[in-house]
Amino acid sequence: MSVELPSSEPPLSKDVGVLRAGWGYASVSDKIAGIVLAGGFGWRWWAAFLFTFAGVLVFFGAMAWLFVRGVGIWGVNVPVAWGFAIANFVWWIGIGHAGTFISAVLLLLRQRWRTSINRFAEAMTLFAAAIAGIFPILHLGRPWFFYWLVPYPNVMNLWPQWRSPLVWDFFAIATYLLVSLLFWYVGLIPDLATLRDRAGHQRRRARQVVYGLLALGWRGEARHWARYETAYLLLAGLATPLVVSVHTIVSLDFAIGNTPGYHSTIFPPYFVAGALFSGFAMVLTLAIPLRHFFGLHAFITERHLANAAKVLLATCWLVGYGYAAEIFTAFYSGDQFERYMTVNRWIGPYAPVYWSMIACNLLAPQLLWWRRVRHSVPMLFMLSLVINIGMWMERFLIVVSSLHRDFLPSAWGMFYPSVWDWAQLLGSVALFVWLFLLFVRYLPAISIAEMRELVRESAQGKP
């Protein structure tokens, strides 16, 4: 850090694209902490909260019925033994990717535009990964025995079967969830201290105590900051390979299998690209209403949205490459089962899903080549929703259309989702939004500490 003369006046930000001009330390803190502490969220928040809470009840109600009756309440069958639950799992875990990517990878790459979006993106990651983690358990025939995947010592001397990618998956997801949680929490500590102090000023004792406990005695000392920075950087370093590993291993759940449509070496990079694609789409889906309803236009600027849009465009092409590679491999291999699977995706019973997916994931994002589209907030919001849906369809197609017509035509079948499949999917979306609403209610959605740093940096005219 360069040596500077201490200035008596606190700095004021200049417009650097990712932060508008005229913000100081105090005003940034006031703005962000104010969202949490000001209270009075208004009817819109309450309406959204109650609506999604109804969805949460549906989710848990469907879960209870599932435990009572069994997975037969879904549309799964033989040959399509995996259905919505696995598609939802892959989708959510994919969404959970962007947060860590933004926080960790962009941090290591010193991308300044990550600052104002990393916090809520990490929260998104956490919620998405947690929801994703529920689905494989719900999906089990006997969910109460899910812990048999854990290598714990037992009198039967039974161990998991290590050749199965599901065991790897268990570890990959557990690790990812743990590291994401740590990363998010460590990043929150200075802000929690800010909230603690401000709640104290406002004489809100309960909040002060809770935030205080969570802040772990943060006093803002230079030593704290130094260790914090080191720890954060280390965690970023730890989380970075996880961004790649989690979805790689999720993809192995499929790629290890011999089913045409699963058995493909392109899957790991293809899944990671797809995860980033859907994750950034979800970041946009969340960022746009956030800045709109809480007036955060100064912090989450059009530059942020445009940058996310560029990432979308890039990952869209990566995903497109994945699609193309799958098709090429199917025909180049000459394998009749692979060929049939590919053609069946084009013209078989699930062809409408395939072509919708192509429209959502490959065609629609091409609009982002236009600057006007990248800078049009409504367009971006629409596109982000379209991509989210498209990516869900991709997961559905991989899981279902590969299974429904494999080797022996006599065993071919169809998967039709039941009402409980939909309840679980839509309920999980409701749960996600509900958790996010609680998050913006109780925790700073943008990192106060990092924003203050950005104020200083912009005031000093750092690029």
Add this chain to the structure above:
Amino acid sequence: MTTARAPIPIMPAADGRRRFLKLMAASAALAGAGCSGPPAEQILPYVRMPESLVPGQPLFYASSFVRRGLAHGVLVESNMGRPTKVEGNPDHPASRGATDVFAQASVLQLWDPDRSQAVQRGDQPASWAAFELALNERRAGFDKDGGAGLRILTGDVSSPTLAAQLAALLRKYPAARWHSYDPLHDDGAASAAEIAFGQPLDTLYRIERAAVVLTLDADLFGDWPGAIGHARDFTAGRRLGANPSAKRLYAMEASAALTGAFADNRLARAPREIERALWRIAARLGAAPEAGVAPDLAGARWEAAVAKALAASRGHAVVAAGPSLHPATRALVHRLNATLGNIGSTVLHIAPVSVAPPQHAQSVAQLAHAMHAGAVDTLLILDANPVYTAPADLEFAQAMRCVALSAHLGLYRDETARSAGWHLPLAHCYEQWSDARAHDGTAGIVQPLIAPLYGARSAHEVLAIVLGDAQRNGHALVRGTWREVRGAGFEQFWQDALRRGVIDGSASQALAVRPAARIDPPRQDEHGIRVVFCADPAVDGGEFANNAWLQELPRPLSQLTWDNAALLGPATAARLGVASGDVVQVRLAGRALAAPVCVLPAQAEDTLTLPLGYGRSAAGSVGDGVGFNAYRLRTLAALGGAAMAEISKTGAVHALALRQREADMHGRAIVRVADAGRFRRQPDFAHALERERVPEQSLYPPVAYQEYKWGMAIDLNACIGCAACTIACQAENNIPVVGKDEVMRGRAMHWIRVDRYHSEGRTLFQPVPCMHCENAPCEQVCPVGATVHDSEGLNVQVYNRCIGTRFCSNNCPYKVRRFNFLQYSNTTLAQLKALQNPEVTVRRRGVMEKCTYCLQRISRARIEAEKLERRILDGELVTACQAVCPTQAIVFGDLNDPSSAVRRAKAAALDYTLLPELNTHPRTTYAARVVNPDPELE
């Protein structure tokens, strides 16, 4: 053997008398519902076990399962007094060690909780004594007028004891009448014999002596007396391609049937076309006057080729015609067989096995008319359901109301029971003493395995009441009949008969008969769509409608479960603008019926086949309201079918639960077929269909299977697709039934399915059990090691360890794994618990299951062998599917035993692996099919 369990004594609680009485009633009910033990009389286990059948701990009793009046020899497995499984009786001519699906499912019928459990008078519970009292009130009247108002209605009857009892009854009351009606009785065969021979005769076919077999809408391998023997004899020479061109089967069929599916040359034609073709073929062979030429080229070539083949195999041919053809045409078949010199060689005639009046339609019509006229005051219906099955225009339900005392003896409180004054519960075949003859006349004793569960009685015991006999015990009655036949040495004879299940030398002698020289052709002026009624391959005429195993059995040709459907050919369906699932209205002579269509490529055009046995209203909780009731269209005139049906689309759609929807192999080498010529030129043609593969590399050393190495070989040259294996497996392995909705979702649980493909005009069958891959894809992906390999190469499933990820099923390229998506096994009903095989785990929801190669049988055989300090011998151990197979298409055994049959089968040039490119190394392999089509018809 256990005796009846005493109810657990329950101390009455403090709240007094009412509760005590309630508890007493409950425990009395429990005692009744529980295991009721063996019958009081001495019954004898089957001691002389044939080779290749395993005696295990359970006891096997030889008995007979009687269907449509004919005996099917069975060995019933009894576990602690509970009959749980049926095997064929190798000594019995109708069984030869195998069974059909009905005999397999008969144990479920025995334990069916919906069976009638009490005597009923109208809607009120009554007793046998009350029935006797009611009958005795009539007796004075019978004595006065010779029983003029007394009528007995039975199905087909071959039982010597029943025949003797009925004869005694008719002697005692000369004015009484005995009527017979079985809805599927082949009246036409009797008429044809009358025309040809002047007397009703049964026809037997000696397929083993035949070189050419021509069937004319005659399902010799399926719905035909002696079908198992026909299939066994026809396929015998073809095993493993030994001698594929020794026999050739030509089939002309209107409805798709097993025989046609297996035929070397098959032609689908409407019944009238078949008849015309037959007259022309007969004319070519000099058995009929000149009858013109075939209207189309394909037909002409076919007829020429068939005539040539028949002429070339004089004395070694069989021509058989089925019930959809006119009796005169069927008489011509007798003439043709005589002309060809087949009679006495491949075609034999015997005196009718049935003792009931041979013309059932006429018989039931006479009864109904008499009832309507008020001439019947006492009607006794013994094991028949005429209210449901009788010709629709007889209005039998109404006729029942004109009878003062009507009593129905049956297994279920069915439609007839509900309109009869009295209903009497009938003892099941495995609960009663009786006797019956097989299709060739061989007699056998029906011995009970268990005392009647619900105080039911046999027809003999009921007739004894009617006769006022002092002797009312079924055992004594049956012994009485045979004591008269045998006289001296009776006890030894009786013991032998019980042990063996058949009575030696009781088969009917072939009669030397000659058909009339001239048979007149029937008048033929019909046109339009012809309706053919047929037995449903799973519920028969409806008597098995409440049998859930059979309801869920995919019908071999249509793969339909839990329904019947109006079967149409593709061109006819296209002309009518209907597709599978569309509901059509069928109008026939003023009667209408709504039925869903199922389009089958093997179905003849202009022919609508309506399977009977559905649309029941009082079958029980399983069968009620399933399918449509084709009997409603079946009038007296239309018993054998009728022309001029009008079919119109209703616009409604009915969801059909098809087990298999895709019938095309998509160019994949799944069922491998070649004709005999190609097989001669290229004996390993099955492998020529495989892609060239990279040599396999593995990092792991090969596993040495030191002890046993189990393997299975399925010979597609023998499999006729009858699906008996599916039901046998279900009975053996406690496989639950899931119901129509679950089948439609794709969740049927059968461990061995019989796949059906359509390829180049042929219907091909392929039984698919677990392949027990040595390099099993399922094992590699299970996260908890719930599916593992054992030291003998079995791929075993550990139910306790399974958590239900279903990854194994996804990774199984053969899709043979079955998952308990819900709690499918019924673990609450006492009867269904009693039915379970005690050696096989009953699975809970959430676990995967699949074929185990009958692991419990392997264990049993191993224990027996170890007791004798030797290895399991080849043939000592048979799987359930292997045991039941009518054509012995399935061979199972030890691949380490160089002399084992399975090793021989796998050494055959035809042996191939399903999906070999996946390197799974299945232990189950197939012998490719070699067909023998007529080269002139290529």
